[in-house]
Amino acid sequence: MEKVKVAIVGMGTVGSGVARLLLDHGDRVIRHAGKILWLEEVVVRDVKKRRDVELPEKLVPTDDLSRVYKNDEIKVVAHLVGGLEPARTIMIELLKSGKDVVTANKALLAEHGPELFDLARELGRSIAFEASVAGGVPIIANISQCLSANQITSLRGILNGTSNFIVSQMEEVGASYADALKEAQVRGFAEADPTLDVDGSDAAQKLAILAHLAFGARVQWDEIPRVGIDQLDPADLAYAQELGYRIKLIATAQLREHGLELHVSPTLVRSGQPLAEVREAYNAISVVGDAVGNVFFHGLGAGQMPTASAVVADMIDTAVGRTALTFRTLQLWSQAEARVAVCDPQTLTGRYYLRFTVEDHPGVLATITGVLGRHGISISSIIQHEASQDENGSVVPLVIMTHTVLAGATAAAVAEIDRLLCVRPGSVRLRVLS
Amino acid sequence: MEKVKVAIVGMGTVGSGVARLLLDHGDRVIRHAGKILWLEEVVVRDVKKRRDVELPEKLVPTDDLSRVYKNDEIKVVAHLVGGLEPARTIMIELLKSGKDVVTANKALLAEHGPELFDLARELGRSIAFEASVAGGVPIIANISQCLSANQITSLRGILNGTSNFIVSQMEEVGASYADALKEAQVRGFAEADPTLDVDGSDAAQKLAILAHLAFGARVQWDEIPRVGIDQLDPADLAYAQELGYRIKLIATAQLREHGLELHVSPTLVRSGQPLAEVREAYNAISVVGDAVGNVFFHGLGAGQMPTASAVVADMIDTAVGRTALTFRTLQLWSQAEARVAVCDPQTLTGRYYLRFTVEDHPGVLATITGVLGRHGISISSIIQHEASQDENGSVVPLVIMTHTVLAGATAAAVAEIDRLLCVRPGSVRLRVLS
Numbered sequence: 001m002e003k004v005k006v007a008i009v010g011m012g013t014v015g016s017g018v019a020r021l022l023l024d025h026g027d028r029v030i031r032h033a034g035k036i037l038w039l040e041e042v043v044v045r046d047v048k049k050r051r052d053v054e055l056p057e058k059l060v061p062t063d064d065l066s067r068v069y070k071n072d073e074i075k076v077v078a079h080l081v082g083g084l085e086p087a088r089t090i091m092i093e094l095l096k097s098g099k100d101v102v103t104a105n106k107a108l109l110a111e112h113g114p115e116l117f118d119l120a121r122e123l124g125r126s127i128a129f130e131a132s133v134a135g136g137v138p139i140i141a142n143i144s145q146c147l148s149a150n151q152i153t154s155l156r157g158i159l160n161g162t163s164n165f166i167v168s169q170m171e172e173v174g175a176s177y178a179d180a181l182k183e184a185q186v187r188g189f190a191e192a193d194p195t196l197d198v199d200g201s202d203a204a205q206k207l208a209i210l211a212h213l214a215f216g217a218r219v220q221w222d223e224i225p226r227v228g229i230d231q232l233d234p235a236d237l238a239y240a241q242e243l244g245y246r247i248k249l250i251a252t253a254q255l256r257e258h259g260l261e262l263h264v265s266p267t268l269v270r271s272g273q274p275l276a277e278v279r280e281a282y283n284a285i286s287v288v289g290d291a292v293g294n295v296f297f298h299g300l301g302a303g304q305m306p307t308a309s310a311v312v313a314d315m316i317d318t319a320v321g322r323t324a325l326t327f328r329t330l331q332l333w334s335q336a337e338a339r340v341a342v343c344d345p346q347t348l349t350g351r352y353y354l355r356f357t358v359e360d361h362p363g364v365l366a367t368i369t370g371v372l373g374r375h376g377i378s379i380s381s382i383i384q385h386e387a388s389q390d391e392n393g394s395v396v397p398l399v400i401m402t403h404t405v406l407a408g409a410t411a412a413a414v415a416e417i418d419r420l421l422c423v424r425p426g427s428v429r430l431r432v433l434s
Numbered sequence: 435m436e437k438v439k440v441a442i443v444g445m446g447t448v449g450s451g452v453a454r455l456l457l458d459h460g461d462r463v464i465r466h467a468g469k470i471l472w473l474e475e476v477v478v479r480d481v482k483k484r485r486d487v488e489l490p491e492k493l494v495p496t497d498d499l500s501r502v503y504k505n506d507e508i509k510v511v512a513h514l515v516g517g518l519e520p521a522r523t524i525m526i527e528l529l530k531s532g533k534d535v536v537t538a539n540k541a542l543l544a545e546h547g548p549e550l551f552d553l554a555r556e557l558g559r560s561i562a563f564e565a566s567v568a569g570g571v572p573i574i575a576n577i578s579q580c581l582s583a584n585q586i587t588s589l590r591g592i593l594n595g596t597s598n599f600i601v602s603q604m605e606e607v608g609a610s611y612a613d614a615l616k617e618a619q620v621r622g623f624a625e626a627d628p629t630l631d632v633d634g635s636d637a638a639q640k641l642a643i644l645a646h647l648a649f650g651a652r653v654q655w656d657e658i659p660r661v662g663i664d665q666l667d668p669a670d671l672a673y674a675q676e677l678g679y680r681i682k683l684i685a686t687a688q689l690r691e692h693g694l695e696l697h698v699s700p701t702l703v704r705s706g707q708p709l710a711e712v713r714e715a716y717n718a719i720s721v722v723g724d725a726v727g728n729v730f731f732h733g734l735g736a737g738q739m740p741t742a743s744a745v746v747a748d749m750i751d752t753a754v755g756r757t758a759l760t761f762r763t764l765q766l767w768s769q770a771e772a773r774v775a776v777c778d779p780q781t782l783t784g785r786y787y788l789r790f791t792v793e794d795h796p797g798v799l800a801t802i803t804g805v806l807g808r809h810g811i812s813i814s815s816i817i818q819h820e821a822s823q824d825e826n827g828s829v830v831p832l833v834i835m836t837h838t839v840l841a842g843a844t845a846a847a848v849a850e851i852d853r854l855l856c857v858r859p860g861s862v863r864l865r866v867l868s
Contacts, residue, residue, distance in 0.1 A: 021583050021725060031650075032582035034763035130580070136726040138580030145756070146564070146572030148466035149455050149746035216465075274732060277711060291455060291743035292570040292733065298708060299729035309725035312583035320763065322579070325754050329468035 001030065004319040005073045007041040007099075009090060010080035011061065014104055014131070015042075016053040017308030018078050018315075023056065033316045037076070041068050065090065069097040076318045078311050079103045088112050095125045100323065102314040104131035104307055110205035110221040113212065113333040121334070126327040128314035133206040134159055134283040136306030137299040138313070143213050143287065144330055150289025152214040154254040156433070159206040161281035161301040162190045162197035163229045163249040167266075168279050171237045171246065177230065189281045189302070200226035200249065200264040207251040207264060212332055214287075215253060216339030217260050225345055226264035236355060236428055239383060239399045240268050243353075246276040250433065259343030268353050268432040274298070275433070346408030351380070351432035353401055354410075356417060357424040360387040360394040364422045368398065371420075375413035378403045395424060404434060435464065438753040439507045441475040441533075443524060444514035445495065448538055448565070449476075450487040451742030452512050452749075457490065467750045471510070475502050499524065503531040510752045512745050513537045522546050529559045534757065536748040538565035538741055544639035544655040547646065547767040555768070560761040562748035567640040568593055568717040570740030571733040572747070577647050577721065578764055584723025586648040588688040590867070593640040595715035595735040596624045596631035597663045597683040601700075602713050605671045605680065611664070623715045623736070634660035634683065634698040641685040641698060646766055648721075649687060650773030651694050659779055660698035670789060670862055673817060673833045674702050677787075680710040684867065693777030702787050702866040708732070709867070780842030785814070785866035787835055788844075790851060791858040794821040794828040798856045802832065805854075809847035812837040829858060838868060 006022070008015050022029065022039045029037050044051075044061045055061065068074055077099045081087045087108050094101050101120070103109070109116070109132055120127050130140045134157070143152065158164050162184055169180035181198070184190035196202045201221075208221035229249050240247050245268040254261040269276040274296045278284045283301025288294050300306040317323045358364050365384070372379065383399040402410065414429050440456070442449050456463065456473045463471050478485075478495045489495065502508055511533045515521045521542050528535050535554070537543070543550070543566055554561050564574045568591070577586065592598050596618055603614035615632070618624035630636045635655075642655035663683050674681050679702040688695040703710040708730045712718045717735025722728050734740040751757045792798050799818070806813065817833040836844065848863050 017725070025583070025585070028583065028585060031765075032578075032763060136729060138576055138729075141575070141580050142572055144466075145751065146575050146747055147743065148750050149459070149462065149743045151459070151462060272711065274708070274711070277706065277708070289743060291451070291739040291746075293737075293740055295570060295572075295731070295733035297729070297731060300727045303727075305725040306727055309581065309583045309723060312725075313580055316582050317579065320759050322756050322759050325756050325759075329466060329754065331465075 002035040003038045004035050004075050005038045005040040005071070006076045006078070006315060006319070007043065007068045007074050008039065008078045008080060009043040009065065009068060011042055011044045011051055012080065012082070013304045014307045014311065015078070015080040016051055017304040018080065018311050019053045019055065021308055021312045029312070029316060033319050035319055037315060037319055040071065040074050043068060065093070068099070069093055072098065074099060076100050076102065076315050078315060079105070080311070081105070084108060084111055088116070091116055092119060095120050095123050098125070100126045100318045102128045102311055102318060104129070104311055106132035106205045106209060110208045113209070117333040120327070126318060126323045128318055128323045129209070130314045131307050131310035133209050134285060134299070135301040135303065136309050137283055137285065137297050137301060138310065139210070139285050139297055140213065142297065143210065144326060147287065147289050147292060147295070150291045152287060152289050154288040155210055155214055155252070155285065156275060157207070157210070157251045157285040158248055158275060158278050158283055159251045159285070159301065160197050160203040160249060161283055162194060163203070164278060164283070165189045165281040166198065167229055167232065167237070167247060167249065170232070170234055171241070174234070176234065177232060198230040199228035203249060203251045203264045207253060207262065211253045211260065211262060213330070215255065215260055217262070217342060218338040219262060219342055224262050224264060227266060229266055232266055233428065235397065236353070236430065239355065240353065242383060243268070243381065243401060244271050245269060245432070246271055247430065248275060248278065250275065255340065256343055256348065258347060259341040261348050262342050263345065265431050268430055270433070273433070346411070348407045349404050350407060351402055351404055351434045352410050353399070353428070353430040353432050354414060355428040356398045357395050357426060358398050359422040360396045361422070365398070367420060367422065368417055371416050372400070372413050375409045377405045377410055377413050401432065436469040437472045438469050438509050439472050439474040439505070440510045440512070440749060440753070441477065441502045441508050442473065442512045442514060443477040443499065443502060445476055445478045445485055446514065446516070447738045448741045448745065449512070449514040450485055451738040452514065452745050453487045453489065455742055455746045463746070463750060467753050469753055471749060471753055474505065474508050477502060499527070502533070503527055506532065508533060510534050510536065510749050512749060513539070514745070515539070518542060518545055522550070525550055526553060529554050529557050532559070534560045534752045536562045536745055536752060538563070538745055540566035540639045540643060544642045547643070551767040554761070560752060560757045562752055562757045563643070564748045565741045565744035567643050568719060568733070569735040569737065570743050571717055571719065571731050571735060572744065573644070573719050573731055574647065576731065577644065578760060581721065581723050581726060581729070584725045586721060586723050588722040589644055589648055589686070589719065590709060591641070591644070591685045591719040592682055592709060592712050592717055593685045593735065594631050594637040594683060595717055596628060597637070598712060598717070599623045599715040600632065601663055601666065601671070601681060601683065604666070604668055605675070608668070610668065611666060632664040633662035637683060637685045637698045641687060641696065645687045645694065645696060647764070649689065649694055651696070651776060652772035653696060653776055658696050658698060661700060663700055666700055667862065669831065670787070670864065673789065674787065676817060677702070677815065677835060678705050679703060679866070680705055681864065682709060682712065684709065689774065690777055690782065692781060693775040695782050696776050697779065699865050702864055704867070707867070780845070782841045783838050784841060785836055785838055785868045786844050787833070787864040787866050788848060789862040790832045791829050791860060792832050793856040794830045795856070799832070801854060801856065802851055805850050806834070806847050809843045811839045811844055811847050835866065
């Protein structure tokens with residue numbers, strides 16, 4: 001049987017999982033590839049470190065990348081080094097030395113996609129990256145192959161498992177943000193420094209990749225407007241629930257009349273809708289295609305084996321030759337002109353959830369609704385609960401759900417309301433999925 | 435740009451949708467295929483019939499199949515003729531005349547898969563069949579490619595949209611089976627003769643295809659034990675709801691210690707679980723892989739454009755060469771030995787929902803629970819509502835949820851209970867998803 005020699009660069013959690021699948025489950029790889037994927041080299045940063053995978057005696061981990069670069073028999077490399085450097089340089093050297101590369105590094109693609117993909121095309125090589133978005137959920141293949149007969153019109157995803165876990169904990173157990181974050185760290189869902197997860201950056205990087213794929217957008221991830229869950233107030237989770245909604249960190253890419261709507265934001269989703277029911281550290285993506293209608297994908301977005309599953313599927317596709325066929329036609333991150341422009345967020349329409357903390361005296365509601373009315377914001381429902389005392393007297397929370405309104409007008413109205421003397425600081429404005 | 439000539443055989447609903455995608459949306463096909471898919475011939479049964487798609491002047495529908503067989507320039511054919519014959523003969527002739535075939539005909543594959551796939555392999559041709567299972571949900575590609583690094587351990591699907599629509603109507607609107615069926619027919623979700631949909635045959639055909647793919651099982655669809663929704667009593671939907679469950683027609687393929695569990699049956703699924711929340715005519719599949727964990731797919735399982743979306747994606751994959759690569763390695767329906775045997779349904783364990791109509795007098799409950807106890811059936815919960823009168827005196831419904839028990843023992847216990855004088859005919863035994 002034909003043998004394709006492969007290598008793993010980076011033996012962290014995912015790398016060890018990939019090694020385990022290749023070494024312990026060669027039978028299923030053969031069944032799908034019709035070939036043996038022979039693990040020839042394993043490159044690690046520290047050869048002395050103990051690993052949680054048993055390697056065969058002859059496969060001695062090395063810290064010398066040139067053993068991979070110089071071995072022309074190695075055709076496919078799982079590049080599992082995180083961060084931007086030396087990950088970028090390693091990727092470039094692998095491509096230049098004639099390897100097809102499989103990666104899980106979304107930050108690298110989101111940041112250096114154009115350079116790396118151009119280089120791969122120029123050299124006749126391929127980059128496969130299923131594992132870079134939503135881990136075990138095969139969203140890359142589904143968008144780029146399975147839904148190829150569609151114009152995708154909308155894509156909404158829960159792409160950051162850490163954030164979803166934290167919000168679920170806050171909602172279900174009534175935990176505070178700090179406690180929920182701590183629990184996520186204990187369970188291994190959150191990094192020691194969780195900033196990129198909870199501030200929406202990680203989701204924005206994944207959204208940038210999906211927007212390239214699905215819409216041919218040419219967007220830098222850090223240009224995507226994003227709000228994380230780190231400022232989320234448990235009170236809003238409770239009000240949302242009272243209104244029949246849950247709050248989720250939703251990454252949105254949606255075709256609008258004037259271009260592509262693109263943002264990451266905590267969003268109210270009506271209970272019972274598939275995206276609202278995504279719990280714990282799961283990921284999910286709801287895709288609408290003009291032919292297929294709505295297709296929904298749900299699975300584990302991170303973790304050793306789910307991510308390794310995606311990496312090994314990519315390695316098989318690459319060894320078989322499928323990746324090359326897909327890669328060639330997709331023109332990812334190419335110099336080709338963007339097929340769609342990103343639209344000005346101010347011009348977008350949508351529904352909003354607003355919460356104000358207002359003084360409890362006559363005329364306040366009239367004043368606030370008056371401001372909203374002048375800005376053309378029409379109200380769909382209001383909740384006002386009984387007053388509580390703060391140091392400046394009696395205040396009440398005022399929760400307003402709008403009909404479909406202009407984003408710019410809503411922002412302006414809220415800014416104007418915030419300047420009213422009867423309104424306390426800290427107004428909340430969240431998107432509502434409609 | 436390279437042009438690949440294609441043909442459509444069968445211009446029913448789906449065929450017209452395929453023509454529309456190829457003719458009106460050539461741009462997106464080019465983007466994904468890197469080639470033009472040129473619709474060269476359209477074969478219809480009745481050339482005089484009006485169609486709901488506008489064809490270019492030069493593309494005159496023909497009823498002469500030999501125009502396709504004899505045209506060596508036509509490489510890919512969408513075979514969209516339903517039923518077994520002449521569909522089988524047409525498929526054979528297409529393969530023999532050197533075409534790669536794309537089909538949506540699940541009955542044909544479930545019935546004649548081995549013959550057709552062997553022939554295709556022998557001739558170096560391919561058969562793509564994404565549209566044959568779950569319409570717009572790309573479950574075939576996901577199982578055969580995206581999850582290729584996994585041993586799939588479990589697969590549960592809502593594969594018949596008609597049944598799901600009917601059950602949803604009964605549950606949500608409180609419609610009777612007959613009214614719900616009528617509504618399904620009005621809305622175009624059910625055929626004039628809905629037998630194969632509502633008796634579980636259609637789902638069993640799809641399950642047979644998935645079991646081949648995911649487990650290498652060699653099973654004939656009509657050997658799969660199946661119960662449809664045509665005997666479902668609205669009372670059981672209500673009791674299920676009271677217990678926190680919904681009833682869904684679930685097609686199950688699950689690896690057990692002694693082989694593959696395989697059946698189609700109305701099943702109680704706990705509310706809130708993704709499969710329980712599938713409404714209307716939607717399809718869904720929950721797949722568990724040993725590496726990836728649980729992945730859930732949800733979308734439209736039928737209809738013109740969702741099915742056409744799957745057919746055109748297959749045509750693109752075939753024209754690009756991806757299908758050939760996948761087809762070659764998968765060894766579908768090959769003579770190769772089954773990788774897994776189907777296990778004896780009697781030896782399976784699972785949870786059950788039982789409903790008996792019993793006389794309302796002392797000692798009845800003790801008698802029935804006594805029988806269950808002797809058969810080793812342990813009870814997890816019981817509902818008994820107030821008595822109603824039938825012609826033979828006062829009767830009560832007795833609903834029992836079991837713990838995990840042996841299927842064979844449960845069947846024997848229910849049979850024994852049915853013979854008791856205090857029990858009316860018509861006991862109900864449904865599976866519970868655990």
